[in-house]
Amino acid sequence: MSENKFLSGIMNSTPDRHSLLEDAQGIITGSMITCVGIMMLKAGGLLTGGTAGLAFLLFYTSGMSFGLAFFLVNLPFYYFAWRRVGLAFTVKTFIAVGLTSALTSIVPQFVTIGDTNPFAGGLFGGMLVGAGLLIFFRHSASLGGFGILGLYLQDRFGIKAGYVQMVLDGMVLVMSFFVASPYIIICSVAGAVVINMVLAINHRRDRYVAM
Structure with a gap:
């Protein structure tokens, strides 16, 4: 009986709440899709906004791996997430950031994206x-940093x-002028706009209520 109750808690969902299994597949799927998007941005030599943009700046200027840089720049935001959004969100975000960071370091050893036109890389990667x-948000998680805010x-x-992320992303992209050409910056801005328009148009609590 106790085993059935345990399995029921993991697998059963309600109209307004995901099951643990659904959250797990959402975070894994979101991490895999994001990893490929980041690989396309890197293949085009692009940057982006948010903490990912800060990680790209470290990647291009210091030689630190993107995965490690991305994990480190998100660390200060977990306390804010815990205080303002809740423990469950913070734990799922920590897992999402850790998994995405690991995948961006491991997957390029098995999958290679060749030379990519910067503008195409910005659009498709974005x-x-x-x-x-969007998948992370719909499972009450994020990739840390500006997403939490x-x-x-x-x-x-x-x-x-x-819209919040679009403004903050613009601030990060301004710093990118010190490490990239104007054309790369333009393509990076296009990618950042695509990312945030996807969120602004599709992420609405009144249309998607599951947590």
Whole structure:
């Protein structure tokens, strides 16, 4: 009886709440999709906004692996997530960031994306990253950093998470002028806009209520 109850808790969902199994597959799927999107951005020599953008800056300027840089720059945001959004969100976000960081370090050893036109890389890479973030958001997780702040402001004040991230992403991209050419910056901005438009258009609590 206790075993059946345990399995029921893992597998059963309700109209307004995901099961543990659904959350697990969502975080894994989101991490895989985001990993491929990041690989496309890297193949085009692009940057992006948010903590991923900060990780790209470290990657291009210090030689640190993107996965490690991405994990480290997100560490300060976990306390804010725990205090403002909740423990469950913080734990799932920590797992999502850790898994995505690991995949971006491991997957390129098995899958290679060749030379990529920067503009195409921005559009397609941005679309994939945006889709990955959308999956995370719908399972009450994020990729840390600005995503945490965006979700908090949306839930607390009704400001769309995508628009919040777009403003903050722009600030990160301004710093990119020190490490990239104007054309690469333009293509990077296009990718950042795609990411955040995917979120702004598709992530609405009144349309998707499961947690």
